[in-house]
Amino acid sequence: MITADFKRWASSETTLLFSNKEVKNNWWRNTSQNSAFQPFLDEIRNEAKRLLQENDQVLTYSLFRIFAETGSRLEYEKAYFEKRRRLNTFAIMVLLEPENMEYLNALENTIWSVCNEYSWCLPAHLMNSPETSTQVNFSLGRPFVQGFTIDLFAAETAFSLAEILKLSEDYLSPLICKRIYEEVYKRIFHPFKENHFHWESQTHNWAAVCAGSIGSAALHLIKDAEELSIILYRVLPAMDSYLKGFNEDGICLEGYGYWQYGFGYYVYFADLLKKKTGGQLDLFITEKVHQIALFQQRCFLNQNLVVNFSDSLPTASISLGLSHYLSKIYADFEIPEFNLRPKYSDDHCSRWAPAIRNLLWFDELASQQPWKSRTFYSKESAWFISRHHSESGSFSFAAKGGHNGEPHNHNDIGHFIIQGNNEVLLKDLGSGLYTKDYFNEKRYSFLCNGSQGHSVPIINHQFQKAGSTRFGDIRTALLDQDVETFALDIENAYEVETLQKLTRKFTWMKKNQPKLILEDSYSFTEKPDSIVERLITPKLSITKDDVGVILKGKEKLRILFDQSQLKLVVKKLDFTNHFGETEENIALDFIVKNLDKECSVELVFQFEK
Numbered sequence: 001m002i003t004a005d006f007k008r009w010a011s012s013e014t015t016l017l018f019s020n021k022e023v024k025n026n027w028w029r030n031t032s033q034n035s036a037f038q039p040f041l042d043e044i045r046n047e048a049k050r051l052l053q054e055n056d057q058v059l060t061y062s063l064f065r066i067f068a069e070t071g072s073r074l075e076y077e078k079a080y081f082e083k084r085r086r087l088n089t090f091a092i093m094v095l096l097e098p099e100n101m102e103y104l105n106a107l108e109n110t111i112w113s114v115c116n117e118y119s120w121c122l123p124a125h126l127m128n129s130p131e132t133s134t135q136v137n138f139s140l141g142r143p144f145v146q147g148f149t150i151d152l153f154a155a156e157t158a159f160s161l162a163e164i165l166k167l168s169e170d171y172l173s174p175l176i177c178k179r180i181y182e183e184v185y186k187r188i189f190h191p192f193k194e195n196h197f198h199w200e201s202q203t204h205n206w207a208a209v210c211a212g213s214i215g216s217a218a219l220h221l222i223k224d225a226e227e228l229s230i231i232l233y234r235v236l237p238a239m240d241s242y243l244k245g246f247n248e249d250g251i252c253l254e255g256y257g258y259w260q261y262g263f264g265y266y267v268y269f270a271d272l273l274k275k276k277t278g279g280q281l282d283l284f285i286t287e288k289v290h291q292i293a294l295f296q297q298r299c300f301l302n303q304n305l306v307v308n309f310s311d312s313l314p315t316a317s318i319s320l321g322l323s324h325y326l327s328k329i330y331a332d333f334e335i336p337e338f339n340l341r342p343k344y345s346d347d348h349c350s351r352w353a354p355a356i357r358n359l360l361w362f363d364e365l366a367s368q369q370p371w372k373s374r375t376f377y378s379k380e381s382a383w384f385i386s387r388h389h390s391e392s393g394s395f396s397f398a399a400k401g402g403h404n405g406e407p408h409n410h411n412d413i414g415h416f417i418i419q420g421n422n423e424v425l426l427k428d429l430g431s432g433l434y435t436k437d438y439f440n441e442k443r444y445s446f447l448c449n450g451s452q453g454h455s456v457p458i459i460n461h462q463f464q465k466a467g468s469t470r471f472g473d474i475r476t477a478l479l480d481q482d483v484e485t486f487a488l489d490i491e492n493a494y495e496v497e498t499l500q501k502l503t504r505k506f507t508w509m510k511k512n513q514p515k516l517i518l519e520d521s522y523s524f525t526e527k528p529d530s531i532v533e534r535l536i537t538p539k540l541s542i543t544k545d546d547v548g549v550i551l552k553g554k555e556k557l558r559i560l561f562d563q564s565q566l567k568l569v570v571k572k573l574d575f576t577n578h579f580g581e582t583e584e585n586i587a588l589d590f591i592v593k594n595l596d597k598e599c600s601v602e603l604v605f606q607f608e609k
Contacts, residue, residue, distance in 0.1 A: 016219060016220065016272050016275050016276065017163070017166065017167065021170070028096060031096075032096050032097075034364070037362065040358065040359060043343055044089060044092050044093065044096075044344050047089050047345055048090065051085065051086050051090070051106070052106060056086065056110060056113055057080070057083040057113075058079070059076065059083070059117055063075050063079055064123055067124050067436065068132070071436030071437055072435060073122070073123070073434055073435060074580055076123055080153070081348060081349050082350070083113065083114065084350040084351075084352070086110045087107070087110045087114060087160060087164070087352070088352050088355050090110055091164045091168060091352075092355075092356070092359075093107075095167060095168060098171055104171055104172075107164075107168070107172075108172060108173060111161065111164070111172075111180065114157065115179045115183045118131070119131045119148075119149070120153060120158070120187055121150070121153060122152075122153055124436070125149065125152070125153075126151075129147075130146070130147025131148070133147075147191070148187045148191045150187075150192060150197055150210060151199075151210070152205075152206060152209050153349075154187060155188065155209065155210040155213035155214050155217075156209065156213050158184045158187065158213060158214065158217040159212075159213035159352070160351075161180045161183070161217075162221050163216070163217075163220055163352065163353070163356065164180075164352070165177055166220050167356075181221060184217055184221060189217075189222070189231065192214055192231065192234065193234075197210070200234070200237070200238045200241065201241050202241060202242075202245075203241055203242065203244045203245030203407070204408075205254060205258045205261050205265075207238045207241045207242035207245075207262075208238075208263065208266040209261060209262060209265040211234075211235045211238035211239055211242070211269075212239065212265035212266055213265060213353075214231065214235060215232055215239075215269045215273065216268055216269045216353075218232065219232075219269075219273065235269070239266060243289065243292075246288065246291075246292055247381050248288055248291065248380060249378035249381055250288065250290075250291030250293070250295050251295060251298075251299075251378055251380075251381040251383055252292070252295050252299075253402070253406045254312070254407045255308060255309060255312025255408060256299050256307070256313075257312050257431075258311070258408065259292075259295050260316070260322070263293070263295075264319060264322055264353070264354055265353065266283070266289075267322060267325065269283075270282075270283035270284055293326050293329070293330055293333055294330070294332065296318070296336075297333070297334040297371070298374075298376040298385060299385065300316075300371050300387075301385075301387065301396040301398065301417065301424070302395075302396055302419055302422050303340070303370070303371075303394075304317065304340055305396075305419055305422060307398045307428075308428045308431075309383075309398075309410065309412060309415070309428060310407070310408040311408035311430070311431035311578075312408075312430050313430050313578060314424065314429075317340055317342035317346060318336045318340040318342075319341075319342075319354050320358055321354065321357035321358040321361035321362055322357065323335050324362060324363040324366050325357070325361045327366065328363075335366050335367060335368050335369070336369075337370055338368055341358070348579070371387060372387070373387055374386075375479050377479060379474060379477065381402060382400055382401030382472060383400050383402075384397075384398065384477065384484075384486040384506075385397075386484055386508055388510040390510075390511070390512045390514075391512055392421075392512050392513050393420065393421040394419075394420075394421055395418075395419065395421070395510075395607065396418075396419045397416065397417070397418055397419075397508045397514075397516055399415065399486055399506055400412065400413070400414075400415060400416075401413055401414065401473070401474055401488045401490070402471065402472065403467075403468045404464060404465065404466045404467055404468070404493060405466065405467045405468030405469070405470070406468075408431075410451075410453075411449065411450050411454070411463065411464040411465070411466055411493070412428075412451060412454045413451075413464060413472040413488070413493040414472060414488055414504045415451075415454040415456050416455055416506065416518075418516060418605060420514075420555040420607050421554065423553050423555045424538065425537060425538075425540070425553065425555060426455055426535055426536065426537055427536055427537060428454070428536075429447065429448035429453050429454075429575050429577075429583075429585065430448065431448065431577075432446050432577060433576045433580050434578070444463075447575050450463055452534075453536060453575070454536060455535045455536050456490075456493075456534065457502070457520060457531060457532065457533055458534055458589075459494055459499060459502075459528065459530070460496050460528055460529045460530060461529065461530055462495065464494055465493065465494065469492075470492060470493045472489060472492070473488065473489040473492075474487070474488055475488060475503060476505070482509070482510055483509050483510070484508045484510070485506065485507050485508070486505075487505040488503070488504050488505075489501065489503050490502050490504050496528075497525075498524045498526050498528065499522070499528075500525060501521070501522070502522055502523075503519075503521045504520050505517075505520075505521075506518055507519075513607045513608065513609065515606045516604070517602065517603075518604075518605070519602050520600065520601045521599075522598070522599050522601075523597065523598055524597045524598075525597070526597060527595050527596055527597055528595055529595075530591070530595070531601070532589045532590065532591050532592070533589070533590040534589050534590075535590070535603075536585060536587060536588075537585065537586045537587075537588060538583075538585055538586070539584040539586060540552060540586065541553070542570060542586070544568065546563075548560040548563075548604075549561075549568060549588070550608075556609070557606070557607055557608070558605075558606045558607075559588075559605055559606075560603070561590060561603050561604070562602070564593070565594060565601070566590040566591065566593065567591045567593055568588060568589070568590055569588075570586060570588060570589075571586065571587040571589060572584065572585075573585045573587050590603065
């Protein structure tokens with residue numbers, strides 16, 4: 001990936017965002033008056049007016065220590081990300097209205113405050129770090145060296161400050177500019193040069209976000225070719241590690257939100273690097289990166305509903321800037337509908353890089369279209385996703401195999417989702433509230449992470465086990481215009497000694513009103529104690545009749561089953577979602593009555609008008 005010409009490219013004076021100052025000023029002036037941009041700019045202006053009335057967030061010690069004492073992340077992070085929102089908003093307003101001193105003063109005060117923070121990292125990422133060490137070992141006889149950790153948000157802060165500096169240095173005080181250079185070098189470049197960080201060899205979003213942010217900041221700020229080369233020689237292998245976390249199919253096993261996050265930062269860095277090297281270093285050219293880019297158009301169920309396996313939210317917005325950029329690189333990249341874009345204030349982490357590129361990369365002439373009818377199946381990742389449009393509306397079905405040691409893993413082998421006309425009737429809970437316990441040995445006690453919160457069997461009162469050795473084997477995957485079949489052997493997901501075989505077969509019949517047939521076939525060495533076929537649904541109206549049960553929200557889904565074989569028990573399940581809100585969900589437990597060493601269960605899901 002790196003050639004002998006690298007230092008020559010690094011020493012070039014290429015401007016990365018705009019070709020010169022005049023082009024930059026003209027772009028912002030024209031954009032502020034362009035009607036196509038007004039929905040974006042109105043949201044930013046409204047947020048700026050609100051923030052001017054608010055005091056700057058102070059990251060106190062009382063907030064900092066909450067995570068260590070209770071495991072809660074919300075209190076500190078709310079203040080931290082609100083300050084980043086101020087940073088982003090006032091920076092954009094200075095570019096739109098450079099004559100408005102109120103915004104410039106607010107931006108400079110926010111930059112000063114960020115530069116004064118004890119750490120740019122989140123407390124949740126500082127366990128066993130120099131910042132949390134209480135050891136006192138100082139001496140005037142040796143140089144003082146302060147240790148700094150680099151996590152996702154420290155790296156992002158450096159990227160944000162570097163890019164804001166390059167866009168607004170004509171307006172900022174020279175002292176503010178100096179402080180940005182000083183803090184980025186002190187907190188990011190020097191620690192990165194002198195230390196190895198765990199995320200450099202990781203195969204998930206951390207590698208792309210941390211390395212991509214550091215590399216991007218370096219491309220903006222480091223003028224010396226030798227020094228820039230030192231940083232980029234370290235960044236590029238981390239980007240390679242990130243790509244190793246994907247199979248060749250491009251599926252992001254962490255979920256769509258982490259695709260948008262990790263791959264987004266891969267793209268931001270790759271774009272700047274490509275410009276810096278005059279196109280000679282192009283991180284977009286491999287087929288694997290191409291397939292990763294196409295993940296977005298494959299993983300949506302309908303409109304804003306996403307296949308939310310792993311730690312993913314059930315609904316998602318589209319980064320239009322990122323989508324418009326990728327559509328210019330890959331001819332088969334589909335640009336989604338404009339109304340799927342997020343509002344400016346929707347990103348609770350207030351990330352600069354996607355926010356500014358939603359403006360810089362927005363193409364008002366780009367075509368857009370709703371998600372097409374399509375089936376996507378991958379043997380490598382064992383995902384099956386089918387979208388179907390008919391006269392009755394839009395319907396979709398998704399199921400997964402894989403293993404229980406995936407990134408942001410949930411124990412969910414054999415789990416599935418059913419959606420009709422933008423309503424999910426059999427659901428995935430998605431990501432819960434991130435706390436200390438969510439990422440330690442207690443992880444699978446959380447409803448959304450353990451198989452108890454998924455539409456999979458409970459056998460002899462046991463849930464699925466965690467680990468990469470717990471996997472599903474694909475038996476069948478047949479794709480046809482009208483009927484599709486996806487079958488898995490999932491017995492290995494369980495630690496039930498007497499269980500020899502468990503085959504889960506889905507038959508998706510794509511009629512005007514689609515139907516899904518679920519068949520589970522069991523084989524034991526001795527009669528099991530219990531089998532429960534669990535289904536997870538949102539809070540819906542539930543009505544039993546002679547042939548089954550009807551789930552009714554805006555849509556109606558009938559579940560047909562043999563009532564002589566199965567007993568239905570309805571349980572309420574409360575779930576704390578990613579934002580700390582309590583959701584009411586339902587578990588439909590179909591208890592097998594007549595247990596034997598060989599048995600099978602059939603459930604039929606039929607959409608009805």
